Amino acid sequence: MNAAILSHAPIGSESAPPDYLLAVEALTVSFDGFKAVNDVSFYVDPDEIRVIIGPNGAGKTTVLDLICGRTRASAGSIKYKGQELTKLSESAIVQAGVGRKFQTPSIYDDLTVFENLEISFPRGRTVFGALTFKRDAEVRDRIHEIAQTIFLKDQLKERAEFLSHGQKQWLEIGMLLIQDPELLMLDEPVAGMSVGERVKTAELLNQIIKGRSVLVIEHDMKFVEDIAHRVTVLHQGRVLSEGSMERVKNDPKVIEVYLGH
Amino acid sequence: MTNPVQALSKSVTVNDSPFMKPMEWLSLLVLAGFVLVVLPVFLDGFRLNLVGKYLTYAFVALGLVICWGYAGILSLGQGVFFGLGGYCMAMYLKLEASSVENTKIQSTPGIPDFMDWNQITALPWFWQPFKSLPLTLILVVAVPVLFALVISAAMFKRRVGGTYFAIITQAIAAILTILIVGQQGYTGGINGITDLRTLNGWDIRTDSAKFALYFVNAGLLIACILAAQYVKRSKLGRILVAMRDKEDRVRFSGYSVAGFKIFAFCLAAAFAAIGGAMFTLQVGFMSPSFVGIVPSIEMVIYAAVGGRLSLFGAVWGTLLVNFAKTSFSESFPDLWLFGLGALFIAVVLAFPNGLAGIWREQIEPRLTRRVKALRPAPVAIPHGTPAE
Numbered sequence: 326m327n328a329a330i331l332s333h334a335p336i337g338s339e340s341a342p343p344d345y346l347l348a349v350e351a352l353t354v355s356f357d358g359f360k361a362v363n364d365v366s367f368y369v370d371p372d373e374i375r376v377i378i379g380p381n382g383a384g385k386t387t388v389l390d391l392i393c394g395r396t397r398a399s400a401g402s403i404k405y406k407g408q409e410l411t412k413l414s415e416s417a418i419v420q421a422g423v424g425r426k427f428q429t430p431s432i433y434d435d436l437t438v439f440e441n442l443e444i445s446f447p448r449g450r451t452v453f454g455a456l457t458f459k460r461d462a463e464v465r466d467r468i469h470e471i472a473q474t475i476f477l478k479d480q481l482k483e484r485a486e487f488l489s490h491g492q493k494q495w496l497e498i499g500m501l502l503i504q505d506p507e508l509l510m511l512d513e514p515v516a517g518m519s520v521g522e523r524v525k526t527a528e529l530l531n532q533i534i535k536g537r538s539v540l541v542i543e544h545d546m547k548f549v550e551d552i553a554h555r556v557t558v559l560h561q562g563r564v565l566s567e568g569s570m571e572r573v574k575n576d577p578k579v580i581e582v583y584l585g586h
Numbered sequence: 587m588t589n590p591v592q593a594l595s596k597s598v599t600v601n602d603s604p605f606m607k608p609m610e611w612l613s614l615l616v617l618a619g620f621v622l623v624v625l626p627v628f629l630d631g632f633r634l635n636l637v638g639k640y641l642t643y644a645f646v647a648l649g650l651v652i653c654w655g656y657a658g659i660l661s662l663g664q665g666v667f668f669g670l671g672g673y674c675m676a677m678y679l680k681l682e683a684s685s686v687e688n689t690k691i692q693s694t695p696g697i698p699d700f701m702d703w704n705q706i707t708a709l710p711w712f713w714q715p716f717k718s719l720p721l722t723l724i725l726v727v728a729v730p731v732l733f734a735l736v737i738s739a740a741m742f743k744r745r746v747g748g749t750y751f752a753i754i755t756q757a758i759a760a761i762l763t764i765l766i767v768g769q770q771g772y773t774g775g776i777n778g779i780t781d782l783r784t785l786n787g788w789d790i791r792t793d794s795a796k797f798a799l800y801f802v803n804a805g806l807l808i809a810c811i812l813a814a815q816y817v818k819r820s821k822l823g824r825i826l827v828a829m830r831d832k833e834d835r836v837r838f839s840g841y842s843v844a845g846f847k848i849f850a851f852c853l854a855a856a857f858a859a860i861g862g863a864m865f866t867l868q869v870g871f872m873s874p875s876f877v878g879i880v881p882s883i884e885m886v887i888y889a890a891v892g893g894r895l896s897l898f899g900a901v902w903g904t905l906l907v908n909f910a911k912t913s914f915s916e917s918f919p920d921l922w923l924f925g926l927g928a929l930f931i932a933v934v935l936a937f938p939n940g941l942a943g944i945w946r947e948q949i950e951p952r953l954t955r956r957v958k959a960l961r962p963a964p965v966a967i968p969h970g971t972p973a974e
Contacts, residue, residue, distance in 0.1 A: 393838060419840035431835040433828040440824050445839045452849045455822035497835075504840065 345404075346371045346538045347392070347508055352401035354391060361387045363562040364401070369508070374530065374539045376549045378573075379559035380582060385542045386428065388559070389510050392540075393425040394418045405508065416450070424506030428513050428542075430493035434486035438477055438496060441485050442468045445500040467503060474532065475499035476525060491522035495529065502533055509533070510540045515548050527551045558582075606815060609950070613898040614811070621804045631793045638800040638868045640908040641807055643668075645861025647889040647900035648807075648814055649854030654886070655894035656823060657850035658830030659747070663755030664858050664885045666762050667730040669877030671859025673766075673773075674729055676872035677713060678722035679782035679790075680774075699781070704771030712772075719786050726863040727856050734855030735848060742844040742851075747833075756879055763878040778873025782866070790867055803864045807901070810857050814897050817853065826850055858885075887930045893942025903941055 347369040354362045362384040369375050377385045390396040392403055394415040403410040410418055419425075433441050446467065449458035472478040475495040480488065485496060494514055501509055514530075515523045523545070530539060530552050543549050549556065549570060556573045558566040566576040573579055606614065625637055646664045654660050686695045692702040697709050715721045737758065741751055766773045774780070782790070789795060817823055825846055829836045837843045866872045875881065884907075892903020907929070915922040937943055 395834070395838075414842070415837050416840050416842050419838055425838050427834070427838075431832050433831045433835070435827050435831055436824055441828075443821065444825060444828050444836070447840060449821055450840050451842075452822065452845050455825055455846070456817065456820050458821035460821075500835075500839065 344371070345369065346373075346406060347540070348402075348404040349388070349392070350402050350404070352388070352391060352398055352403060354387060354396060354399045360562050362391065365559070365562070365564055366401075367557050367564060367567065369538050369540060371507075371538055372534060372536070374534055374541065374552050374554045376541045376543055376553040376556050377559060378543065378546075378549060378556060379565070382561075383559040384562040385559055386512055387562075389425060389512055389540070389542065392418075392508075392510060393423055395425075419504065419506075420447075420450075422505075422507040424501035424504050424509050426494075426497050426501055426509075426511045426514065428516070430490065430497050432485045432488075432493055432496050432500070434484070436485060437482050438472065438485055438488070439468060439481040441496055442471055442499055442503050445503045447504050471499045471503050474502065475529065491518045491526075494518065494522075495526070498526075498529065498533075505537075507537050508540065509537055512542045513544065514541065515543065515545055523548055605819065610815070610898075614808070617811075617898055617901060618804075618808060621807075622801070626797075626800070631796060634800055635796050635868060636912065637905070638796070638803050639865060640905055641803055641901075642861040642865040642868065643885060643888055643908065644807055644901040644904040645810055645864070646854075646858040646885040647892060647904045648810055648897060649857035650886060650889035651894055651897050651900045652814055652817060652826070652857075653850045653854035654889060655896075656818065656830065657826040657847060659847055659851060660749075660752045660886070661755045661851065661854065661882075662752050662879070662886060663757075663759040663882050664854065665877045665879075665882035666755070666759050667734060667855040667858035668862035668865070668881070668885070669762065669766075669872070669874070670730040670733060671726050671862030672866040672872040672876060673779065673862075674716065674722060674726040674859075675863035675866040676779035676782060677716040678719065679785060679866065680779045681709075681713065681716055682785070683781060683783040698774070698779070700774045700777070700779075701771055706771045710772055727859050730855045730859035730862075731852050734852045738848045738851040739844070742847045745844075747847075756882065759877060759879050759882045763874045766874040766877060774873075776874060778871055778875070780871040780873075782870050785867065791870060796868065799864070799868050803868060806860055806864065810860065811897050811901070814853075814857070818897070822846065822849070884926065887926060887933075889940075890930060890933050891940050893940030893945075895939060896942030896946075899940055899942025899945070906941070 345368045349368070350366045352362055352365045353360060365384070365388060367375075377388065379385050387396060391398050392405075392410065394410065394413060394417075398411045401411075405418075405421060405423060408421060410421070410423070413421065433444070436444070443460065443464060446464055448464075449455045468481070469478065472481055475498060477488075477492060477496060477499065480492065485493065488496060498511070498514065511530075515526050518526065527548060530541075533539075541549075541552070553570050555568060556570050557564060558573055558576075558579050560582050565582060566573050566579050568576075621637075621641070626634060629637065646668050649667075650661070650664060680698045684696060684698045689695045689697070689699065689702070692699065694702055694707045697706065701709075715725060737755070741747075741754060746754070767776045769775070784790060790799065825836060825841065829843055829846060833843055836846075862872070862876070865876070888904040888907050889900045890903070891907050892901065893899030907926070910929075911922060911926070914925055918925075933940055939946070
């Protein structure tokens with residue numbers, strides 16, 4: 326079933342035109358015969374916020390794992406700016422411009438907020454580069470700029486372990502921002518956040534979208550409505566529906582799946 | 587009014603990790619004073635040589651601080667690198683001691699005595715480079731580091747880590763011991779390489795040579811501490827900590843995690859090798875009993891007792907455990923190993939950060955409070971007087 330492709334492929338074009346930032350086609354991965362992701366295709370435009378929703382076990386996180394190279398695809402292709410990602414190493418994918426935030430805040434507890442951000446600064450990524458890395462004005466200014474964006478400018482010297490849950494999530498988003506990725510992938514960025522933090526996160530995402538695309542997995546429908554340009558619904562490893570939030574919400578197949586659970 | 591961002595930027599700049607904090611300079615000073623002045627003044631030649639031997643283990647403990655404490659890679663096979671460094675040095679010294687003139691009673695003069703006893707008639711190829719002192723000095727570090735590189739690349743590229751890595755390093759220590767013991771004709775077997783005499787003509791058995799070697803050893807140890815300090819405070823040091831904590835996050839921040847782990851392991855191997863070579867020079871022999879599982883685990887205990895996150899702690903831990911070992915094992919040789927085991931368990935359970943942790947959490951805060959209690963006194967007066 327290729328409804329997903331058909332619904333978004335531009336008229337008169339069979340294959341993905343190169344102006345997609347990310348083109349996922351017929352992506353499949355099977356774990357011991359179980360197809361966690363089955364023939365999934367979708368396309369993300371530059372400057373688009375795309376949200377992937379779906380019930381538990383639908384394969385959302387696995388899709389992100391496949392894109393960033395944590396899991397290797399059994400079949401299909403992932404093209405990022407025309408470059409095939411399925412064969413690249415994780416670090417090469419990051420260096421190509423894909424950033425990934427994990428579901429639980431994945432930050433370095435033993436380091437300060439400043440040091441957390443510094444490690445993500447895209448310079449000195451080799452052993453020798455890291456040994457000779459200098460904390461110069463460029464690095465400091467960039468870290469201060471990012472810290473301002475992620476509401477943590479007063480916490481720079483604090484150990485990351487002492488941040489609140491929401492602040493940890495922002496810190497990880499900041500660690501990705503400092504890499505300046507063109508594709509930012511966020512796995513449940515507002516899970517466990519207070520209402521106030523959620524609003525601020527939505528504001529943050531809308532602010533950082535300029536010049537990049539964001540791929541978000543989220544369960545919080547209110548949040549999804551706030552930020553999504555388009556929504557892709559996954560169910561049992563397949564694309565069930567795709568389009569604007571309005572359209573997806575009224576899709577009988579989606580309603581059935583969500584009511585069924 | 588100053589721009590708050592600028593003010594903040596300045597305050598962080600101040601915090602921009604100086605090479606060593608004042609406390610660390612003080613620690614270095616205390617350690618250097620103790621090792622370079624106090625011990626040589628108060629100890630006789632025999633005891634000083636003994637301390638010199640202990641200090642060679644401190645090189646290993648230092649490497650473990652970086653490799654285990656910082657990078658989180660527990661190696662139970664550091665004896666391998668200590669031993670390889672020591673054997674490289676011993677091979678050079680043995681060849682020098684086995685001149686044709688010294689060995690003319692052998693059936694093949696000019697080769698080490700144990701080879702002759704094992705009916706070997708020509709010097710094996712891998713002994714050849716050790717005829718040259720400069721080459722030996724390079725190989726002392728290069729051989730163990732290359733070996734560490736091969737092991738760690740094979741493991742870390744396949745993402746073998748944690749307990750599995752520890753077990754594999756232990757197995758390698760056992761294998762190397764068996765190999766050395768088994769290949770008696772090439773290695774000197776269980777006795778090791780003994781009867782070492784001169785280093786480039788300089789008799790290392792004399793008291794004056796031992797005294798000089800003690801200072802060479804201590805100087806090298808301080809150099810290694812400074813090198814480790816450089817690594818620790820560089821971004822690489824922070825990446826090691828980050829990796830220990832969230833390996834995946836580092837990987838998905840664009841780093842090749844394996845490369846950094848390999849570096850940490852090889853650095854630890856290099857330190858251990860230098861220690862091994864200095865051991866051979868000061869003690870006058872090298873044997874498989876410094877390569878195997880037991881010495882390797884003992885070395886981990888030195889680092890654990892001293893504090894696996896503290897370079898200076900590791901050195902003090904090594905000294906303390908070895909002093910204890912010498913005094914206890916002289917009186918209760920059978921009980922010592924139990925004592926050592928109990929010490930390890932006690933440290934891990936009660937003081938996970940070792941001596942350095944006790945210092946940092948208990949003693950230092952009290953000292954600072956004392957110092958602070960003394961200092962504000964003159965400041966308090968001008969505040970107090972106007973009120974009266």
